[in-house]
Amino acid sequence: MASYFGKHIHISIFGQSHSQVIGVTVDGLPAGESVDLEGLQRFLHRRAPGWDTTATARKEGDIPSILCGLLEGETCGAPLTAIIENTNIRSQDYNDLCDKPRPAHADFTAQIKYGGHQDVRGGGHFSGRLTAPLCIAGGICAQLLSRRGIAIGAHIRFIAQIEDKPFDPLGEQTEVLRRVQAASFPVLDPNVEEPMRAVILQAQREGDSVGGVVECMVTGLPAGVGSPMFQGLESQLAAALFAIPAVKGVEFGTGFQCANLRGSENNDPFILEDGAIRTETNHAGGILGGISNGMPILFRVAFKPTPSIAQSQRTVRLSTHTEEELHITGRHDPCIVPRAVPVVEAVAAAVVLDALLDQNTDHI
Ligand SMILES: Cc1cc2nc3c(=O)[nH]c(=O)nc-3n(C[C@H](O)[C@H](O)[C@H](O)COP(=O)(O)O)c2cc1C
Numbered sequence: 502m503a504s505y506f507g508k509h510i511h512i513s514i515f516g517q518s519h520s521q522v523i524g525v526t527v528d529g530l531p532a533g534e535s536v537d538l539e540g541l542q543r544f545l546h547r548r549a550p551g552w553d554t555t556a557t558a559r560k561e562g563d564i565p566s567i568l569c570g571l572l573e574g575e576t577c578g579a580p581l582t583a584i585i586e587n588t589n590i591r592s593q594d595y596n597d598l599c600d601k602p603r604p605a606h607a608d609f610t611a612q613i614k615y616g617g618h619q620d621v622r623g624g625g626h627f628s629g630r631l632t633a634p635l636c637i638a639g640g641i642c643a644q645l646l647s648r649r650g651i652a653i654g655a656h657i658r659f660i661a662q663i664e665d666k667p668f669d670p671l672g673e674q675t676e677v678l679r680r681v682q683a684a685s686f687p688v689l690d691p692n693v694e695e696p697m698r699a700v701i702l703q704a705q706r707e708g709d710s711v712g713g714v715v716e717c718m719v720t721g722l723p724a725g726v727g728s729p730m731f732q733g734l735e736s737q738l739a740a741a742l743f744a745i746p747a748v749k750g751v752e753f754g755t756g757f758q759c760a761n762l763r764g765s766e767n768n769d770p771f772i773l774e775d776g777a778i779r780t781e782t783n784h785a786g787g788i789l790g791g792i793s794n795g796m797p798i799l800f801r802v803a804f805k806p807t808p809s810i811a812q813s814q815r816t817v818r819l820s821t822h823t824e825e826e827l828h829i830t831g832r833h834d835p836c837i838v839p840r841a842v843p844v845v846e847a848v849a850a851a852v853v854l855d856a857l858l859d860q861n862t863d864h865i
């Protein structure tokens with residue numbers, strides 16, 4: 502299972518949802534960078550399960566142990582490995598799921614590929630739990646970027662049909678990005694928190710789940726970072742964002758809506774602002790030809806509704822090839838989106854740092 506990423510920042514994620522530990526090895530971090538462990542813990546807590554009424558009841562502290570790669574609080578150039586213990590597992594919920602795959606989860610495809618040897622418990626290596634070590638890696642990358650004036654923030658743009666106000670495509674103040682990060686429910690308009698919570702809890706009461714959209718912005722990235730084609734910022738971000746379980750769509754700038762615009766509406770005119778070249782609008786989401794144009798990077802990520810729902814569903818028992826009813830028990834997120842917000846930030850941080858390191862070293 503190839504759960505690694507990156508050209509310069511090489512991230513390798515290991516473990517399963519119900520194994521003793523999950524963890525990450527990050528290689529390629531520049532040496533001599535201090536890591537704020539308290540800040541990292543706050544970042545991880547935003548994703549950790551069990552602490553909000555809209556999340557799975559599986560409560561985990563998600564306290565990382567950094568085994569190597571840090572010396573007196575600073576990166577030492579050697580690979581950094583961190584682990585998190587899985588402390589609250591209930592594996593009996595998964596007894597029958599290899600043979601009776603859940604619609605929309607990875608049980609069926611994993612069974613075909615790994616022939617029944619895969620770990621299905623808690624989603625195994627496919628689990629959203631693996632985004633905890635991803636947040637360790639991304640959280641550290643975000644600290645390095647912040648020191649260089651690059652800020653990353655994300656918020657819930659939609660849950661089901663309920664909408665938060667969008668980011669200003671021309672850029673949000675770092676203060677706004679920080680404020681939304683500090684919120685227990687990351688929305689820009691405080692009036693949408695209660696309706697969003699209500700729609701999640703209503704779906705849960707009905708044995709169902711809902712999906713939504715996370716919007717993310719990167720500010721302070723200079724023009725000229727990225728490459729054409731496969732190494733482009735869009736290509737790299739999209740590839741890494743699609744690695745987050747349950748992601749089904751990624752769009753940059755105006756995204757799919759650009760298909761309905763004319764060139765005269767979609768083109769971002771170049772202008773001079775205090776001598777600096779900027780664009781008047783930001784339909785491009787800050788990326789042209791795979792390379793940053795100096796405007797904020799803006800993208801949205803669509804999450805499907807959580808696969809594991811309490812309602813009865815149809816499936817096929819693989820050993821007998823018979824259609825059967827499936828009743829999933831266990832503790833599941835009725836909506837993935839609120840806990841996925843820091844995960845999207847983490848991925849953005851890792852990709853942007855990787856791209857910066859690919860430039861001439863003046864940028865880093
Ligand atoms: C933070 C997070 C939490 C998740 N929680 C659950 C969950 O409680 N139950 C579930 O069935 N899927 C959950 N998922 C989604 C599944 O892991 C995912 O749908 C599954 O692995 C199949 O991958 P795919 O949807 O990308 O195809 C979660 C995903 C994330 C990112």
Ligand SMILES: C=C(O[C@@H]1CC(C(=O)O)=C[C@@H](OP(=O)(O)O)[C@H]1O)C(=O)O
Nearest residue numbers: 550557559623624628629630831832833
């Ligand atoms: C534990 C986390 O989320 C888990 C993600 C998940 C899945 O199928 O993705 C299934 C559930 O696992 P379990 O049945 O063990 O409670 C979630 O709780 C986490 O995000 O840290």
